[in-house]
Amino acid sequence: MNKHLLIFNLKTNLTMLLSFIAITLTYSTLATAMFDEETSLLMHQFVNILPEAIVNMVRLMGFTRFGTELTGYLASYLYGFIMFIFPMIFIVMLANKLISKQVDDTSMSYLLTTPNSRVKVCTTQALTLFINIFTLIFMNVLIIIAISEIAFPGHLMIGRFIGLNFVLLGVLTVISSMAFFISVLNSDYGKAVGLSSGLMGYLFIMNMIKNLSVDLDFFKYTTFLSLVDKDRIFHSTLYTLISGSSTMVIGIGIYIMSVIIFNKKSLTI
Amino acid sequence: MIEIINLTQVYRSGKGVFDLNFNINDGEVFGYLGPNGAGKTTTIRNILGFTNAKEGKVLINGKDARTDTEEINKTIGYLPGEIALYKNLRGREFLDLLASLRNLTDFTYRKTLEEKFKLDTEVFIKKMSKGMKQKLAIIACFMHDPDILILDEPTSGLDPLMQNVFLDLIKEEKKRKKTILLSSHIFEEVERVCDRVGIIKDGYLIALEDIHTLKQKTADIFEVYLEAKDDNILKSGLDISYASDNIYRIAVKNNYKEFFKLMQEFKVTKIVSFNESLEDLFMKHYGDD
Secondary structure (H helix, E strand, C coil), X not given: CCHHHHHHHHHHXXXXXXXXXXXXXXXXXXXXXXXXXXXXXXXXXXXXXXXXXXXXXXXXCCCCCCCCCHHHHHHHHHHHHHHHHHHHHHHHHHHHHHCHHHHHCCCHHHHHCCCCCHHHHHHHHHHHHHHHHHHHHHHHHHHHHHHHHHHCCCCCCHHHHHHHHHHHHHHHHHHHHHHHHHXXXXXXXXXXXXXXXXXXXXXXXXXXXXXXXXXXXXXHHHCHHHHCCHHHHHHCHHHHHHHHHHHHHHHHHHHHHHHHHHHHCCCCC | CEEEEEXXXXXXXXXXXXXXXXXXXXXXXXXXXXXXXXXXXHHHHHHCCCCCCCEEEEEECCEECCCCHHHHHXXXXXXXXXXXXXXXXXXXXXXXXXXXXXXXXXXXXXXXXHHHCCCCCCCEHHHCCHHHHHHHHHHHHHCCCCCEEEEECCCCCCCHHHHHHHHHHHHHHHHCCCEEEEEECCHHHHHHHCCEEEEEECCEEEEEEEHHHHHHHCCEEEEEEECCCCHHHHHHCCEEEEEECCEEEEEECCCHHHHHHHHHHCCEEEEEEEECCHHHHHHHHCCCC
16 A cells, blocks of 8 residues: 555545535435424325335335334435445446546556555555545444434434444445456446446346335345345344445455456556 | 567557567667557556566566566656646646655756756646646656656657757766667657667567667658659669659768759759658668568
Protein backbone atom coordinates (compact mmCIF):
# COMPACT_ATOMS: atom_id res chain seq x y z
CA MET A 1 0.00 0.00 0.00
CA ASN A 2 1.22 3.51 -0.78
CA LYS A 3 -0.13 6.17 1.58
CA HIS A 4 0.46 9.04 -0.87
CA LEU A 5 -1.57 7.31 -3.57
CA LEU A 6 -4.27 6.43 -1.04
CA ILE A 7 -4.57 10.05 0.11
CA PHE A 8 -4.62 11.21 -3.52
CA ASN A 9 -7.35 8.69 -4.39
CA LEU A 10 -9.47 9.62 -1.38
CA LYS A 11 -9.12 13.32 -2.18
CA THR A 12 -9.94 13.01 -5.88
CA ASN A 13 -12.96 10.77 -5.24
CA LEU A 14 -14.28 12.80 -2.33
CA THR A 15 -16.83 14.72 -4.40
CA MET A 16 -18.32 11.49 -5.74
CA LEU A 17 -18.42 9.97 -2.26
CA LEU A 18 -20.06 13.07 -0.78
CA SER A 19 -22.67 13.04 -3.56
CA PHE A 20 -23.62 9.46 -2.79
CA ILE A 21 -23.61 10.12 0.96
CA ALA A 22 -25.90 13.09 0.30
CA ILE A 23 -28.28 10.96 -1.81
CA THR A 24 -28.52 8.10 0.69
CA LEU A 25 -28.70 10.48 3.63
CA THR A 26 -31.57 12.38 2.05
CA TYR A 27 -33.57 9.15 1.99
CA SER A 28 -32.33 7.98 5.39
CA THR A 29 -33.00 11.21 7.25
CA LEU A 30 -36.43 11.68 5.64
CA ALA A 31 -37.40 8.09 6.37
CA THR A 32 -36.23 8.39 9.98
CA ALA A 33 -37.92 11.74 10.51
CA MET A 34 -41.16 10.44 8.99
CA PHE A 35 -41.37 7.53 11.43
CA ASP A 36 -44.61 7.41 13.33
CA GLU A 37 -45.48 4.34 15.32
CA GLU A 38 -49.24 4.66 14.76
CA THR A 39 -48.89 5.26 11.05
CA SER A 40 -46.54 2.30 10.78
CA LEU A 41 -49.09 0.11 12.54
CA LEU A 42 -51.82 1.39 10.19
CA MET A 43 -49.52 0.77 7.21
CA HIS A 44 -48.89 -2.75 8.46
CA GLN A 45 -52.62 -3.38 8.75
CA PHE A 46 -53.30 -1.70 5.42
CA VAL A 47 -50.80 -3.94 3.63
CA ASN A 48 -52.43 -6.98 5.20
CA ILE A 49 -55.77 -6.14 3.55
CA LEU A 50 -54.30 -5.28 0.14
CA PRO A 51 -54.76 -7.73 -2.75
CA GLU A 52 -51.89 -10.20 -3.17
CA ALA A 53 -50.78 -8.68 -6.52
CA ILE A 54 -50.28 -5.20 -5.04
CA VAL A 55 -48.46 -6.63 -2.03
CA ASN A 56 -46.14 -8.44 -4.43
CA MET A 57 -45.46 -5.18 -6.25
CA VAL A 58 -44.52 -3.53 -2.97
CA ARG A 59 -42.31 -6.50 -2.07
CA LEU A 60 -40.56 -6.23 -5.43
CA MET A 61 -39.24 -2.88 -4.35
CA GLY A 62 -37.69 -4.52 -1.31
CA PHE A 63 -40.23 -3.43 1.28
CA THR A 64 -40.70 -6.91 2.66
CA ARG A 65 -41.41 -6.34 6.27
CA PHE A 66 -43.38 -3.37 7.52
CA GLY A 67 -41.91 -2.91 10.97
CA THR A 68 -44.02 -1.17 13.48
CA GLU A 69 -41.07 -0.18 15.65
CA LEU A 70 -38.29 2.16 14.46
CA THR A 71 -35.57 -0.43 13.77
CA GLY A 72 -37.86 -2.68 11.74
CA TYR A 73 -39.33 0.33 9.98
CA LEU A 74 -35.89 1.60 8.91
CA ALA A 75 -34.83 -1.90 7.87
CA SER A 76 -37.89 -2.18 5.60
CA TYR A 77 -37.69 1.28 4.13
CA LEU A 78 -33.97 1.58 3.58
CA TYR A 79 -32.32 -1.84 3.58
CA GLY A 80 -34.31 -3.48 0.82
CA PHE A 81 -33.79 -0.96 -1.95
CA ILE A 82 -32.08 2.36 -1.20
CA MET A 83 -29.07 0.97 0.65
CA PHE A 84 -28.52 -1.61 -2.10
CA ILE A 85 -29.00 0.34 -5.28
CA PHE A 86 -27.01 3.50 -4.52
CA PRO A 87 -23.95 1.79 -3.03
CA MET A 88 -24.00 -0.61 -6.00
CA ILE A 89 -24.00 2.24 -8.53
CA PHE A 90 -21.21 3.86 -6.52
CA ILE A 91 -19.22 0.61 -6.60
CA VAL A 92 -19.52 0.24 -10.40
CA MET A 93 -18.35 3.82 -10.93
CA LEU A 94 -15.45 3.74 -8.49
CA ALA A 95 -14.13 0.19 -9.05
CA ASN A 96 -13.78 0.84 -12.77
CA LYS A 97 -12.37 4.32 -12.33
CA LEU A 98 -9.62 2.95 -10.10
CA ILE A 99 -8.27 0.28 -12.47
CA SER A 100 -9.81 -0.37 -15.90
CA LYS A 101 -10.24 3.31 -16.82
CA GLN A 102 -6.60 4.03 -16.01
CA VAL A 103 -5.41 0.96 -17.90
CA ASP A 104 -7.66 1.77 -20.86
CA ASP A 105 -6.50 5.39 -21.19
CA THR A 106 -2.90 4.35 -20.27
CA SER A 107 -2.62 6.83 -17.38
CA MET A 108 -1.80 3.79 -15.20
CA SER A 109 1.67 3.90 -16.80
CA TYR A 110 2.52 6.93 -14.64
CA LEU A 111 1.75 5.03 -11.44
CA LEU A 112 3.56 1.90 -12.56
CA THR A 113 6.77 3.70 -13.50
CA THR A 114 7.18 5.08 -9.99
CA PRO A 115 9.18 2.95 -7.52
CA ASN A 116 6.05 1.15 -6.36
CA SER A 117 5.29 -2.45 -7.26
CA ARG A 118 2.08 -3.38 -9.06
CA VAL A 119 0.99 -5.17 -5.89
CA LYS A 120 1.37 -1.93 -3.92
CA VAL A 121 -0.49 0.13 -6.50
CA CYS A 122 -3.35 -2.36 -6.91
CA THR A 123 -3.70 -2.92 -3.14
CA THR A 124 -3.95 0.84 -2.67
CA GLN A 125 -6.68 1.04 -5.32
CA ALA A 126 -8.58 -1.83 -3.64
CA LEU A 127 -8.24 -0.20 -0.23
CA THR A 128 -9.54 3.07 -1.69
CA LEU A 129 -12.68 1.29 -2.86
CA PHE A 130 -13.24 -0.41 0.49
CA ILE A 131 -12.66 2.78 2.52
CA ASN A 132 -15.14 4.64 0.33
CA ILE A 133 -17.84 2.00 0.78
CA PHE A 134 -17.16 1.79 4.51
CA THR A 135 -17.45 5.58 4.81
CA LEU A 136 -20.70 5.61 2.84
CA ILE A 137 -22.29 3.06 5.17
CA PHE A 138 -20.67 4.45 8.32
CA MET A 139 -21.94 7.99 7.67
CA ASN A 140 -25.47 6.67 7.15
CA VAL A 141 -25.37 4.63 10.33
CA LEU A 142 -23.99 7.55 12.29
CA ILE A 143 -26.55 10.08 11.04
CA ILE A 144 -29.52 7.71 11.35
CA ILE A 145 -28.55 6.88 14.94
CA ALA A 146 -28.11 10.59 15.71
CA ILE A 147 -31.46 11.59 14.19
CA SER A 148 -33.27 8.67 15.83
CA GLU A 149 -31.85 9.51 19.23
CA ILE A 150 -32.85 13.15 18.84
CA ALA A 151 -36.32 12.56 17.40
CA PHE A 152 -37.23 9.25 19.05
CA PRO A 153 -34.91 8.74 22.04
CA GLY A 154 -34.50 5.10 23.00
CA HIS A 155 -36.66 3.77 20.11
CA LEU A 156 -33.81 2.56 17.88
CA MET A 157 -32.29 -0.78 18.84
CA ILE A 158 -28.78 0.39 18.10
CA GLY A 159 -27.11 -3.02 18.47
CA ARG A 160 -29.46 -4.64 15.94
CA PHE A 161 -29.22 -1.68 13.63
CA ILE A 162 -25.41 -1.87 13.66
CA GLY A 163 -25.69 -5.64 13.11
CA LEU A 164 -27.84 -4.98 10.03
CA ASN A 165 -25.24 -2.59 8.68
CA PHE A 166 -22.41 -4.97 9.50
CA VAL A 167 -24.00 -7.62 7.25
CA LEU A 168 -24.71 -4.98 4.61
CA LEU A 169 -21.04 -3.91 4.70
CA GLY A 170 -19.97 -7.56 4.36
CA VAL A 171 -22.25 -8.06 1.35
CA LEU A 172 -21.08 -4.82 -0.25
CA THR A 173 -17.47 -5.90 0.36
CA VAL A 174 -18.10 -9.05 -1.70
CA ILE A 175 -19.91 -7.11 -4.40
CA SER A 176 -17.21 -4.44 -4.56
CA SER A 177 -14.48 -7.09 -4.72
CA MET A 178 -16.28 -8.68 -7.68
CA ALA A 179 -16.57 -5.32 -9.44
CA PHE A 180 -12.88 -4.72 -8.71
CA PHE A 181 -12.04 -8.16 -10.08
CA ILE A 182 -13.93 -7.34 -13.31
CA SER A 183 -12.11 -4.00 -13.48
CA VAL A 184 -8.74 -5.75 -13.16
CA LEU A 185 -9.59 -8.41 -15.75
CA ASN A 186 -10.86 -5.99 -18.40
CA SER A 187 -8.52 -3.42 -19.86
CA ASP A 188 -11.46 -2.07 -21.85
CA TYR A 189 -13.21 0.45 -19.59
CA GLY A 190 -16.55 0.27 -21.40
CA LYS A 191 -16.60 -3.51 -21.23
CA ALA A 192 -15.68 -3.48 -17.54
CA VAL A 193 -18.48 -1.01 -16.74
CA GLY A 194 -20.94 -3.09 -18.77
CA LEU A 195 -20.00 -6.34 -17.07
CA SER A 196 -20.04 -4.96 -13.54
CA SER A 197 -23.36 -3.19 -14.18
CA GLY A 198 -24.72 -6.50 -15.47
CA LEU A 199 -23.55 -8.24 -12.30
CA MET A 200 -25.21 -5.62 -10.10
CA GLY A 201 -28.40 -5.86 -12.14
CA TYR A 202 -28.41 -9.65 -11.81
CA LEU A 203 -27.88 -9.59 -8.02
CA PHE A 204 -30.55 -6.95 -7.57
CA ILE A 205 -33.17 -8.60 -9.78
CA MET A 206 -32.64 -12.00 -8.14
CA ASN A 207 -33.23 -10.33 -4.79
CA MET A 208 -36.42 -8.70 -6.10
CA ILE A 209 -37.69 -12.05 -7.35
CA LYS A 210 -36.90 -13.66 -4.02
CA ASN A 211 -38.98 -10.98 -2.29
CA LEU A 212 -42.00 -11.64 -4.53
CA SER A 213 -43.36 -14.68 -2.80
CA VAL A 214 -42.50 -17.31 -0.22
CA ASP A 215 -42.62 -19.82 -3.09
CA LEU A 216 -39.71 -18.05 -4.74
CA ASP A 217 -37.66 -18.07 -1.59
CA PHE A 218 -35.06 -20.40 -3.14
CA PHE A 219 -33.89 -17.42 -5.24
CA LYS A 220 -32.13 -16.24 -2.11
CA TYR A 221 -29.36 -18.68 -2.99
CA THR A 222 -28.71 -16.82 -6.25
CA THR A 223 -27.83 -13.46 -4.73
CA PHE A 224 -25.63 -12.19 -1.91
CA LEU A 225 -28.13 -9.44 -1.20
CA SER A 226 -30.50 -11.95 0.40
CA LEU A 227 -27.99 -12.29 3.23
CA VAL A 228 -29.20 -8.89 4.45
CA ASP A 229 -32.16 -10.73 5.98
CA LYS A 230 -33.68 -8.36 8.55
CA ASP A 231 -35.62 -11.05 10.41
CA ARG A 232 -32.64 -13.32 10.90
CA ILE A 233 -30.28 -10.45 11.73
CA PHE A 234 -32.70 -9.10 14.35
CA HIS A 235 -33.26 -12.50 15.92
CA SER A 236 -29.81 -14.08 15.76
CA THR A 237 -26.54 -12.46 16.72
CA LEU A 238 -24.78 -15.59 15.53
CA TYR A 239 -26.29 -15.23 12.04
CA THR A 240 -25.26 -11.57 11.99
CA LEU A 241 -21.70 -12.37 13.00
CA ILE A 242 -21.31 -15.35 10.65
CA SER A 243 -22.92 -13.76 7.57
CA GLY A 244 -21.17 -10.42 8.13
CA SER A 245 -17.70 -11.82 8.72
CA SER A 246 -17.87 -14.62 6.15
CA THR A 247 -18.86 -12.21 3.37
CA MET A 248 -16.10 -9.92 4.53
CA VAL A 249 -13.57 -12.78 4.30
CA ILE A 250 -14.85 -13.84 0.84
CA GLY A 251 -14.62 -10.21 -0.29
CA ILE A 252 -11.07 -9.84 0.98
CA GLY A 253 -10.20 -13.13 -0.76
CA ILE A 254 -11.51 -11.84 -4.10
CA TYR A 255 -9.64 -8.56 -3.58
CA ILE A 256 -6.40 -10.50 -2.96
CA MET A 257 -7.04 -12.59 -6.07
CA SER A 258 -7.56 -9.38 -8.10
CA VAL A 259 -4.22 -8.00 -6.88
CA ILE A 260 -2.44 -11.26 -7.82
CA ILE A 261 -3.99 -11.19 -11.31
CA PHE A 262 -3.10 -7.53 -11.79
CA ASN A 263 0.48 -8.31 -10.82
CA LYS A 264 0.72 -11.09 -13.40
CA LYS A 265 -1.29 -9.43 -16.15
CA SER A 266 0.22 -8.21 -19.40
CA LEU A 267 -0.72 -4.54 -19.64
CA THR A 268 -0.82 -2.74 -22.96
CA ILE A 269 -0.37 0.70 -21.47
CA MET B 1 22.79 -0.69 -19.19
CA ILE B 2 19.65 -1.97 -20.89
CA GLU B 3 19.90 -5.45 -22.40
CA ILE B 4 17.17 -6.71 -24.68
CA ILE B 5 17.62 -10.44 -25.02
CA ASN B 6 15.76 -12.61 -27.55
CA LEU B 7 12.64 -10.55 -26.94
CA THR B 8 9.48 -11.79 -28.64
CA GLN B 9 6.01 -10.46 -27.97
CA VAL B 10 3.16 -11.33 -30.28
CA TYR B 11 -0.31 -9.80 -30.13
CA ARG B 12 -3.48 -11.55 -31.26
CA SER B 13 -3.32 -9.60 -34.51
CA GLY B 14 -0.01 -11.30 -35.26
CA LYS B 15 1.86 -8.03 -34.85
CA GLY B 16 4.49 -7.54 -32.22
CA VAL B 17 8.25 -7.78 -31.88
CA PHE B 18 10.28 -10.80 -32.85
CA ASP B 19 13.57 -11.99 -31.42
CA LEU B 20 14.97 -8.57 -30.64
CA ASN B 21 18.54 -8.45 -29.43
CA PHE B 22 20.35 -5.23 -28.62
CA ASN B 23 21.93 -3.34 -25.75
CA ILE B 24 21.84 0.30 -24.78
CA ASN B 25 25.07 1.14 -23.03
CA ASP B 26 25.46 3.38 -20.00
CA GLY B 27 25.67 7.03 -20.99
CA GLU B 28 24.53 6.32 -24.53
CA VAL B 29 21.71 8.06 -26.39
CA PHE B 30 20.08 5.34 -28.44
CA GLY B 31 17.67 6.27 -31.21
CA TYR B 32 14.93 3.74 -31.82
CA LEU B 33 13.62 4.40 -35.28
CA GLY B 34 10.72 2.87 -37.09
CA PRO B 35 7.48 3.75 -38.82
CA ASN B 36 4.23 3.79 -36.84
CA GLY B 37 3.22 0.29 -35.80
CA ALA B 38 6.72 -1.14 -36.25
CA GLY B 39 7.04 -2.32 -32.64
CA LYS B 40 8.77 0.59 -30.88
CA THR B 41 6.14 0.99 -28.16
CA THR B 42 5.90 -2.78 -27.69
CA THR B 43 9.64 -2.88 -27.02
CA ILE B 44 9.28 0.00 -24.57
CA ARG B 45 6.40 -1.75 -22.77
CA ASN B 46 8.76 -4.66 -22.16
CA ILE B 47 11.57 -2.39 -21.00
CA LEU B 48 9.17 -0.90 -18.46
CA GLY B 49 7.87 -4.31 -17.38
CA PHE B 50 4.27 -3.64 -18.44
CA THR B 51 3.88 -6.69 -20.65
CA ASN B 52 4.72 -10.37 -20.37
CA ALA B 53 7.04 -11.30 -23.20
CA LYS B 54 6.31 -14.54 -25.02
CA GLU B 55 10.03 -15.24 -25.06
CA GLY B 56 13.17 -13.50 -23.95
CA LYS B 57 13.64 -10.75 -21.40
CA VAL B 58 14.88 -7.27 -20.71
CA LEU B 59 17.55 -6.60 -18.11
CA ILE B 60 18.17 -3.15 -16.71
CA ASN B 61 21.42 -2.85 -14.79
CA GLY B 62 21.30 -6.64 -14.51
CA LYS B 63 17.78 -6.73 -13.02
CA ASP B 64 14.74 -8.27 -14.69
CA ALA B 65 12.57 -5.48 -16.06
CA ARG B 66 9.34 -7.44 -15.54
CA THR B 67 9.84 -8.54 -11.94
CA ASP B 68 12.21 -6.02 -10.32
CA THR B 69 10.22 -2.93 -11.32
CA GLU B 70 10.12 -1.38 -7.85
CA GLU B 71 13.92 -1.24 -7.71
CA ILE B 72 14.45 -0.39 -11.39
CA ASN B 73 11.88 2.43 -11.39
CA LYS B 74 13.96 4.39 -8.89
CA THR B 75 16.34 5.13 -11.75
CA ILE B 76 13.89 5.45 -14.65
CA GLY B 77 12.05 8.34 -16.22
CA TYR B 78 9.37 7.51 -18.77
CA LEU B 79 7.71 9.72 -21.32
CA PRO B 80 4.75 7.87 -22.87
CA GLY B 81 3.93 8.21 -26.54
CA GLU B 82 0.29 8.68 -25.73
CA ILE B 83 -0.19 11.44 -23.22
CA ALA B 84 -3.07 10.47 -20.93
CA LEU B 85 -2.99 12.56 -17.78
CA TYR B 86 -5.43 12.95 -14.89
CA LYS B 87 -7.49 15.65 -16.54
CA ASN B 88 -9.24 16.90 -13.41
CA LEU B 89 -5.97 17.91 -11.79
CA ARG B 90 -3.90 21.02 -12.18
CA GLY B 91 -0.46 20.45 -13.71
CA ARG B 92 1.13 21.16 -10.33
CA GLU B 93 -1.08 18.60 -8.56
CA PHE B 94 -0.13 15.94 -11.11
CA LEU B 95 3.57 16.63 -10.62
CA ASP B 96 3.08 16.67 -6.83
CA LEU B 97 1.43 13.24 -6.99
CA LEU B 98 4.31 11.72 -8.95
CA ALA B 99 6.86 13.45 -6.70
CA SER B 100 5.19 11.98 -3.61
CA LEU B 101 5.08 8.51 -5.19
CA ARG B 102 8.82 8.86 -5.77
CA ASN B 103 9.45 10.32 -2.30
CA LEU B 104 10.95 13.30 -4.10
CA THR B 105 11.58 16.30 -1.89
CA ASP B 106 14.05 18.33 -3.95
CA PHE B 107 12.03 20.34 -6.50
CA THR B 108 14.92 22.41 -7.85
CA TYR B 109 15.21 20.56 -11.16
CA ARG B 110 11.45 20.55 -11.58
CA LYS B 111 11.39 24.35 -11.24
CA THR B 112 14.23 24.63 -13.78
CA LEU B 113 12.29 22.48 -16.24
CA GLU B 114 9.07 24.45 -15.71
CA GLU B 115 10.96 27.62 -16.57
CA LYS B 116 12.78 26.04 -19.51
CA PHE B 117 9.52 24.88 -21.09
CA LYS B 118 7.61 27.98 -19.96
CA LEU B 119 4.77 25.90 -18.52
CA ASP B 120 2.16 27.33 -16.18
CA THR B 121 1.45 24.33 -13.94
CA GLU B 122 -1.50 26.04 -12.25
CA VAL B 123 -3.64 25.36 -15.32
CA PHE B 124 -6.04 22.41 -15.13
CA ILE B 125 -4.87 19.57 -17.36
CA LYS B 126 -8.26 19.43 -19.13
CA LYS B 127 -7.73 23.06 -20.17
CA MET B 128 -4.23 22.40 -21.53
CA SER B 129 -3.38 22.20 -25.22
CA LYS B 130 -1.68 19.09 -26.61
CA GLY B 131 1.67 20.87 -26.50
CA MET B 132 1.19 21.91 -22.85
CA LYS B 133 0.30 18.35 -21.88
CA GLN B 134 3.42 17.13 -23.66
CA LYS B 135 5.54 19.64 -21.73
CA LEU B 136 3.95 18.50 -18.47
CA ALA B 137 4.70 14.87 -19.32
CA ILE B 138 8.30 15.82 -20.15
CA ILE B 139 8.71 17.55 -16.77
CA ALA B 140 7.16 14.52 -15.02
CA CYS B 141 9.67 12.30 -16.80
CA PHE B 142 12.77 14.37 -16.03
CA MET B 143 12.01 16.04 -12.67
CA HIS B 144 13.51 13.32 -10.46
CA ASP B 145 16.74 13.43 -12.49
CA PRO B 146 16.73 9.71 -13.40
CA ASP B 147 19.78 7.91 -14.78
CA ILE B 148 17.77 6.14 -17.47
CA LEU B 149 15.29 7.93 -19.71
CA ILE B 150 12.79 6.10 -21.89
CA LEU B 151 11.24 8.55 -24.33
CA ASP B 152 8.50 7.42 -26.69
CA GLU B 153 7.94 9.88 -29.54
CA PRO B 154 8.93 12.77 -27.25
CA THR B 155 8.51 15.74 -29.58
CA SER B 156 5.05 14.96 -30.92
CA GLY B 157 2.79 17.86 -30.04
CA LEU B 158 5.62 20.32 -29.47
CA ASP B 159 6.03 23.35 -31.70
CA PRO B 160 9.39 23.66 -33.55
CA LEU B 161 10.75 26.07 -30.93
CA MET B 162 9.96 23.71 -28.08
CA GLN B 163 11.26 20.75 -30.10
CA ASN B 164 14.61 22.52 -30.10
CA VAL B 165 14.40 23.22 -26.37
CA PHE B 166 13.68 19.53 -25.83
CA LEU B 167 16.53 18.32 -28.03
CA ASP B 168 18.87 20.71 -26.21
CA LEU B 169 17.71 19.16 -22.95
CA ILE B 170 18.58 15.72 -24.30
CA LYS B 171 22.04 17.01 -25.23
CA GLU B 172 22.50 18.33 -21.68
CA GLU B 173 21.40 15.00 -20.22
CA LYS B 174 23.78 13.27 -22.60
CA LYS B 175 26.64 15.33 -21.21
CA ARG B 176 25.58 14.21 -17.74
CA LYS B 177 26.07 10.60 -18.88
CA LYS B 178 22.41 9.61 -18.83
CA THR B 179 21.32 6.46 -20.63
CA ILE B 180 18.58 7.43 -23.05
CA LEU B 181 16.30 5.53 -25.39
CA LEU B 182 14.62 7.90 -27.80
CA SER B 183 11.95 6.30 -29.92
CA SER B 184 10.93 8.21 -32.98
CA HIS B 185 9.78 8.00 -36.55
CA ILE B 186 11.49 11.28 -37.40
CA PHE B 187 15.04 10.79 -38.57
CA GLU B 188 16.11 14.42 -38.05
CA GLU B 189 15.60 14.44 -34.29
CA VAL B 190 17.40 11.14 -33.86
CA GLU B 191 20.22 12.39 -36.05
CA ARG B 192 20.66 15.49 -33.88
CA VAL B 193 21.12 13.81 -30.52
CA CYS B 194 21.73 10.07 -30.81
CA ASP B 195 24.99 8.11 -30.76
CA ARG B 196 23.59 4.92 -32.16
CA VAL B 197 20.40 3.93 -33.89
CA GLY B 198 18.32 0.78 -33.98
CA ILE B 199 15.85 0.51 -36.83
CA ILE B 200 12.78 -1.62 -36.37
CA LYS B 201 10.36 -2.63 -39.07
CA ASP B 202 7.36 -4.98 -38.79
CA GLY B 203 8.65 -6.10 -35.40
CA TYR B 204 12.15 -7.04 -36.57
CA LEU B 205 15.31 -5.11 -35.83
CA ILE B 206 16.63 -4.56 -39.32
CA ALA B 207 19.63 -2.39 -38.53
CA LEU B 208 21.79 -1.37 -35.64
CA GLU B 209 24.04 1.43 -36.79
CA ASP B 210 26.35 4.10 -35.54
CA ILE B 211 24.66 7.45 -36.29
CA HIS B 212 27.54 8.55 -38.56
CA THR B 213 27.18 5.42 -40.68
CA LEU B 214 23.47 5.99 -40.98
CA LYS B 215 23.94 9.65 -41.87
CA GLN B 216 26.17 8.63 -44.76
CA LYS B 217 23.38 6.47 -46.09
CA THR B 218 20.78 9.19 -46.06
CA ALA B 219 20.40 11.76 -48.78
CA ASP B 220 18.98 15.25 -48.95
CA ILE B 221 16.00 15.49 -51.24
CA PHE B 222 15.38 18.51 -53.46
CA GLU B 223 12.18 19.13 -55.28
CA VAL B 224 13.10 21.16 -58.32
CA TYR B 225 10.43 23.18 -60.12
CA LEU B 226 11.27 23.84 -63.78
CA GLU B 227 9.67 26.51 -65.90
CA ALA B 228 8.23 23.78 -68.07
CA LYS B 229 8.32 20.02 -68.17
CA ASP B 230 11.74 18.88 -69.44
CA ASP B 231 12.53 15.20 -69.14
CA ASN B 232 16.12 15.77 -70.32
CA ILE B 233 16.93 16.37 -66.66
CA LEU B 234 16.33 12.66 -66.05
CA LYS B 235 19.32 11.83 -68.27
CA SER B 236 21.80 13.74 -66.09
CA GLY B 237 23.09 10.72 -64.17
CA LEU B 238 21.93 12.02 -60.80
CA ASP B 239 19.31 10.18 -58.75
CA ILE B 240 16.29 11.96 -60.21
CA SER B 241 12.69 10.90 -60.33
CA TYR B 242 9.72 12.58 -61.97
CA ALA B 243 7.35 13.91 -59.32
CA SER B 244 4.55 15.59 -61.24
CA ASP B 245 4.04 18.03 -64.07
CA ASN B 246 7.17 20.24 -64.06
CA ILE B 247 8.48 19.03 -60.67
CA TYR B 248 11.44 16.64 -60.30
CA ARG B 249 12.77 15.01 -57.17
CA ILE B 250 16.56 14.80 -56.83
CA ALA B 251 18.39 12.85 -54.12
CA VAL B 252 21.74 14.42 -53.28
CA LYS B 253 24.32 12.66 -51.18
CA ASN B 254 27.82 14.20 -51.11
CA ASN B 255 27.47 15.13 -54.80
CA TYR B 256 26.39 18.73 -54.36
CA LYS B 257 28.84 19.96 -57.04
CA GLU B 258 27.10 17.95 -59.78
CA PHE B 259 23.72 19.00 -58.44
CA PHE B 260 24.44 22.74 -58.63
CA LYS B 261 26.02 22.34 -62.06
CA LEU B 262 22.87 20.64 -63.26
CA MET B 263 20.67 23.39 -61.84
CA GLN B 264 22.50 25.91 -64.00
CA GLU B 265 21.62 23.98 -67.13
CA PHE B 266 17.86 24.13 -66.63
CA LYS B 267 15.36 26.94 -66.09
CA VAL B 268 14.69 26.42 -62.38
CA THR B 269 11.91 28.48 -60.78
CA LYS B 270 11.94 27.04 -57.29
CA ILE B 271 13.82 24.52 -55.13
CA VAL B 272 12.38 22.96 -51.98
CA SER B 273 14.62 20.82 -49.81
CA PHE B 274 13.80 18.23 -47.21
CA ASN B 275 15.44 15.21 -45.64
CA GLU B 276 14.96 11.76 -47.00
CA SER B 277 12.01 10.24 -45.21
CA LEU B 278 12.47 7.30 -42.97
CA GLU B 279 10.29 5.24 -45.27
CA ASP B 280 12.53 6.10 -48.26
CA LEU B 281 15.57 5.20 -46.19
CA PHE B 282 14.07 1.83 -45.35
CA MET B 283 13.08 1.20 -48.94
CA LYS B 284 16.52 2.05 -50.27
CA HIS B 285 18.83 0.54 -47.73
CA TYR B 286 16.98 -2.10 -45.81
CA GLY B 287 14.64 -3.55 -48.38
CA ASP B 288 10.88 -3.62 -48.37
CA ASP B 289 10.28 -7.16 -47.25
